[in-house]
Amino acid sequence: xxxxxxxxxxxxxxxxxxxxxxxxxxxxxxxxxxxxxxxxxxxxxxxxxxxxxxxxxxxxxxxxxxxxxxxxxxxxxxxxxxxxxxxxxxxxxxxxxxxxxxxxxxxxxxxxxxxxxxxxxxxxxxxxxxxxxxxxxxxxxxxxxxxxxxxxxxxxxxxxxxxxxxxxxxxxxxxxxxxxxxxxxxxxxxxxxxxxxxxxxxxxxxxxxxxxxxxxxxxxxxxxxxxxxxxxxxxxxxxx
Amino acid sequence: xxxxxxxxxxxxxxxxxxxxxxxxxxxxxxxxxxxxxxxxxxxxxxxxxxxxxxxxxxxxxxxxxxxxxxxxxxxxxxxxxxxxxxxxxxxxxxxxxxxxxxxxxxxxxxxxxxxxxxxxxxxxxxxxxxxxxxxxxxxxxxxxxxxxxxxxxxxxxxxxxxxxxxxxxxxxxxxxxxxxxxxxxxxxxxxxxxxxxxxxxxxxxxxxxxxxxxxxxxxxxxxxxxxxxxxxxxxxxxxx
Numbered sequence: 446x447x448x449x450x451x452x453x454x455x456x457x458x459x460x461x462x463x464x465x466x467x468x469x470x471x472x473x474x475x476x477x478x479x480x481x482x483x484x485x486x487x488x489x490x491x492x493x494x495x496x497x498x499x500x501x502x503x504x505x506x507x508x509x510x511x512x513x514x515x516x517x518x519x520x521x522x523x524x525x526x527x528x529x530x531x532x533x534x535x536x537x538x539x540x541x542x543x544x545x546x547x548x549x550x551x552x553x554x555x556x557x558x559x560x561x562x563x564x565x566x567x568x569x570x571x572x573x574x575x576x577x578x579x580x581x582x583x584x585x586x587x588x589x590x591x592x593x594x595x596x597x598x599x600x601x602x603x604x605x606x607x608x609x610x611x612x613x614x615x616x617x618x619x620x621x622x623x624x625x626x627x628x629x630x631x632x633x634x635x636x637x638x639x640x641x642x643x644x645x646x647x648x649x650x651x652x653x654x655x656x657x658x659x660x661x662x663x664x665x666x667x668x669x670x671x672x673x674x675x676x677x678x679x680x681x682x683x684x685x
Numbered sequence: 686x687x688x689x690x691x692x693x694x695x696x697x698x699x700x701x702x703x704x705x706x707x708x709x710x711x712x713x714x715x716x717x718x719x720x721x722x723x724x725x726x727x728x729x730x731x732x733x734x735x736x737x738x739x740x741x742x743x744x745x746x747x748x749x750x751x752x753x754x755x756x757x758x759x760x761x762x763x764x765x766x767x768x769x770x771x772x773x774x775x776x777x778x779x780x781x782x783x784x785x786x787x788x789x790x791x792x793x794x795x796x797x798x799x800x801x802x803x804x805x806x807x808x809x810x811x812x813x814x815x816x817x818x819x820x821x822x823x824x825x826x827x828x829x830x831x832x833x834x835x836x837x838x839x840x841x842x843x844x845x846x847x848x849x850x851x852x853x854x855x856x857x858x859x860x861x862x863x864x865x866x867x868x869x870x871x872x873x874x875x876x877x878x879x880x881x882x883x884x885x886x887x888x889x890x891x892x893x894x895x896x897x898x899x900x901x902x903x904x905x906x907x908x909x910x911x912x913x914x915x916x917x918x919x920x921x922x923x924x925x
Contacts, residue, residue: 538760
């Protein structure tokens with residue numbers, strides 16, 4: 446028998462409060478004790494609800510007492526949804542091949558929007574591009590570790606995606622990226638010629654960057670597609 | 686101060702177990718008591734971990750004792766991720782406009798794949814199409830409620846999407862759909878001429894269905910784009 450757990454009243458209540466603007470991002474949630482009394486449920490059930498909100502990127506809990514204690518409403522969907530997608534991929538319900546195809550679709554659209562400048566109310570375009578260029582310069586340093594390279598690589602792709610100005614698309618992209626970190630790291634570990642592959646990736650990154658900067662949407666889209674498809678082609682067959 | 690809560694060891698352990706195929710969908714998780722002892726954490730912390738897995742569509746808990754008790758590993762990403770996206774939309778971090786644009790992108794690609802039959806290892810294509818036709822017939826019944834109409838409408842779109850054969854794309858589509866149920870219902874509530882709009886939606890559904898059945902990807906994509914864009918144009922400006 447599957448019963449509806451007590452904590453769901455807290456989650457449903459919060460959704461209502463958010464929808465009607467009565468609670469906003471940055472607000473504190475009422476104390477555990479107050480919520481428990483209000484809904485006539487145990488404090489353990491309230492804590493379960495808050496743990497779920499933490500895991501979903503909807504609350505951040507602080508320990509201790511005093512004004513800093515308790516949970517604050519946040520909205521950081523990417524890491525939370527990325528973790529959830531990664532878990533579902535681990536169960537084999539979501540194949541890596543389908544993640545890559547979906548990423549390709551979303552990221553090429555983002556590159557098109559970013560390059561063609563259809564979203565030119567994006568006043569910080571120059572700042573974003575200059576930040577992206579810095580990342581590429583840091584990735585050229587042969588001294589940085591593979592982990593650092595991957596982290597900078599992810600940030601570079603994310604910055605270009607953010608230029609498209611669609612928060613949902615960006616969130617899903619970050620989640621998919623987060624979901625495939627394991628696959629990227631495992632792939633790299635099996636590659637004999639990683640230094641030359643890393644150099645090729647950088648050449649591709651620079652060409653994509655130039656196309657976006659030059660507002661050549663068609664070229665940016667094609668280069669990005671080639672870049673992702675090429676890296677995926679290196680994945681050992683067993684992983685696909 | 687943000688501390689790492691005790692329950693995270695259980696989540697990290699499960700991810701490792703899933704990745705290495707030591708635990709699979711359908712398996713029972715060890716009992717709360719056993720996990721608490723193994724990781725030297727409280728049973729309350731183990732329960733928090735399992736609540737999070739429940740909320741993420743990764744576990745289903747049964748109450749009571751005996752062989753049916755305890756949590757079973759499942760993988761039902763759609764409802765869980767849909768709920769999470771809906772909450773983030775409620776915080777206003779994810780605008781409805783961006784959800785609609787992203788849905789448009791993913792669903793037109795799915796319609797293209799479904800119609801062009803690039804995924805013809807999909808042996809149950811005929812069954813899916815025949816099921817979709819049944820849904821349309823039921824939606825023609827003027828006696829059904831608006832809620833039933835919306836539910837059947839959602840199922841129809843999902844069935845066509847499933848023909849594309851990309852599980853990740855399908856999961857995200859269902860999640861986005863789940864995330865905008867509130868917006869659809871609120872829109873409909875404000876429309877004076879709902880009966881005629883409902884008739885128009887049905888005409889559009891039938892045309893899309895015919896294009897997919899006839900394997901006309903170009904037409905299916907265009908009709909679907911018009912269908913979604915038209916409905917979104919009816920949304921009161923305040924909601925966008």
